[in-house]
Amino acid sequence: MALAELRAGEKRSHWMWFVFPQIAGLGRSDLARFYTIESPSEARDYLDHPVLGARLLTCTDAMLTWAGRRSAETILGAIDAIKFRSSMTLFDTVSAGRAPFGAALTAFYGGQRDPETLRRL
Template sequence: MTDAPTDAQADDPFDLDRFVRAQQGVHDVALDELRRGRKSSHWMWFVFPQLAGLGRSATAVRYAITGADEARAYLAHPVLGPRLLAATDVAHHAPAHSADALLGGIDAVKLRSSMTLFARVAADPRPFFAVLDRWYDGAEDPATLRLLGERSGHE
């Protein structure tokens, strides 16, 4: 018996396909809910993932991003990267008066965490900082920064 990675593991070492599978048939629903200004179904974990160590539920653990390398791979993924950017843009322009009104309090915290993570690893962090600026007065999530080992502050 060998510990050599399978072809599937070599092609997808972070199992990003778990996000593709979870988003199937749900991603458009998520965008529609954001466009209407109120999230009403359950998709936050796999549309706006956050770092491992922040969520405790089985679903949060399943869809947690293990670190900066996996977050970069997520952004570079041919399906997930464009979907994240689309959802981020819709969240930025959503017709709501606050992130809490848009998502509910718990998921508003998750959005801040997700935007902080991807702002810190993206080649172009502007879309993610735009969401942080609009909904959180530009404040990044301190727990995400601590897990990444980074300091707060963007221009």
């Protein structure tokens, strides 16, 4: 469902927490806290997981197909665009700049990482 919505360029359902997770301390809802990433080590484990990491990479690549044509806000909505920036900052940082996370930050946020995520790392 998430991948289909990203490919269509319009998020319509609720899956942000487990597709593009954030570092602990940012989300306030029960689901955000349930799916939070507690540490850089856990983020690396998530990225290395055969299902979770593959899904993260595939969905990030799907977002990148819209680079230069649609904003993250248009695709995800304003709140989830903030979460996406946070997630990309987290995974770009723990993967030492491994694509496609830095590319997503460049494409949708002018290369600017989320300062709140960086502060928590």
